[in-house]
Amino acid sequence: MSLPIIKGEKIEPKFFSKHSWNADLIDFDGPLLSLYKGEYDEDLLYIWLDCNATKNRWGVVPISRNNLRAYLDCSVTLRSVFEESSWVAMFHTGSAPNRRNSPICTTWQEAREYLPDEDSYLVPEISTEAARQLATEACEEYPLGLDGDMYIDDIAAIPKIYQQLYSFHYGLEHLYRPAVRATLDRLANNWTGGFSAVHLFTGLNHVTPSIHRAQVTEMRYNSPGHIKLDLLPKLANRIEISAKQVKDDTSFHALEEFYSSTYRYFKENNISGFDDESDGGSINLAPEVVDRLNELVTFFFRLMLWGDYREPFSILQVGPLHQLRALLAYYRRLRKLRPYLVTERLSLGRSKLLIQT
Structure with a gap:
């Protein structure tokens, strides 16, 4: 089964090499949503979007300090955070999870099918211990x-x-x-x-x-x-x-x-x-x-x-x-x-x- 085609501009894989992991916020048999730091100390969210038999599709979304605090506090939804972002980067991983293939930069207008649900709050039932500690x-x-x-x-x-x-x-x-x-x-x-x-x-x-x-x-x-x-x-x-x-x-x-x-x-x-x-x-x-x-x-x-x-x-x-x-x-x-x-x-x-x- 092929993944939906998303239009966007190609970006260099090295874009991701300057990002460093900070904490996993949602985990289910592996991280689904994680907090990263970017090249210029900006906060980024890595989110699992989709998969088929051979690869996983991931998204990278910038998040502001205020939105990160509000999301951790269950004051705003992940959907609203994403809709406020000016861009989203996407890439695929296969058998080598650290290798990022076919990276593109696009907008949520082009990828609306991957927007989270309207009630996508970070409730305690799905948040990790790390997310709860950051919020406290x-x-x-x-x-x-x-x-x-x-x-x-x-x-x-x-x-x-x-x-x-x-x-x-x-x-x-x-x-x-x-x-x-x-x-x-x-x-x-x-x-x-x-x-x-x-x-x-x-x-x-x-x-x-x-x-x-x-x-x-x-x-x-x-x-x-x-x-x-x-x-x-x-x-x-x-x-x-x-x-x-x-x-x-x-x-x-x-x-x-x-x-x-x-x-x-x-x-x-x-x-x-x-x-x-x-x-x-x-x-x-x-x-x-x-x-x-x-x-x-x-x-x-x-x-x-x-x-x-x-x-x-x-x-x-x-x-x-x-x-x-x-x-x-x-x-x-x-x-x-x-x-x-x-x-x-x-x-x-x-x-x-x-x-x-």
Whole structure:
């Protein structure tokens, strides 16, 4: 039996190679609807459409942040999401499921027979556990208060650093999500130096769906000013706790002493890559060195008041050396906020925000 003919423009198969899996939303003996990330961090839905004896037909549809949230919340139907999309890409898979054949780009006007039903809500009876978990976490408005003298490089640096810290915490808070765990394992296993800091932060950001990313909703600066973000409040609270540790003189000096003593320990034991975020090849470490590095990792968690992070962090498929390098990469970013915090040019949280009237 042949599949219905759909008219459209041919596209290159490599279009799909830049998409990365995020979560399956509907599954029945295999994924029927899945959430993916596109080349430019946009959200995409992959949906199974049809099949015959030799091949399966799939569709790829863009979905906005608002529509993704509404669909997960059962506020809109999949049909309405698709009808709002400006395009749909289609391809076929056969005996080799990773090979995408005959890809085209078309519209739902050309493919109306594949539109979902009018009542195609993501009800609990058909949604996956991953879909339900994504739906339970809702973002809230959160301000970064700005005051005092600011320059354009300050306005650029603060959001970038904050986003990196947010991605790091998202990873540790969401290790139960297969896409997050797989990304961390893949990065650790593929890099010759274990955790490469640059790939760590960008990789975690890439597996954060748009509904959980820190989205700018308003920027205003005329001393005082603010950057309002729509984000997960639990992660914002985590960053606040970390920021207090580098703002407070006593805890900051303890962290700096830890950083310096760790550097000396690396030097004394000929361990390279202390502050090189792209190098530091794997080396054989004596058992006593491994034990000491584990102690340093645990001590860092105590200094940062991250006691509940220690256990999930330890299950990652990397040794204590690369764990420590990842933590120090986080700390190097965090302490860049200290000059803004101690001079009160940056404040975190609603209670400290000075709102213009």
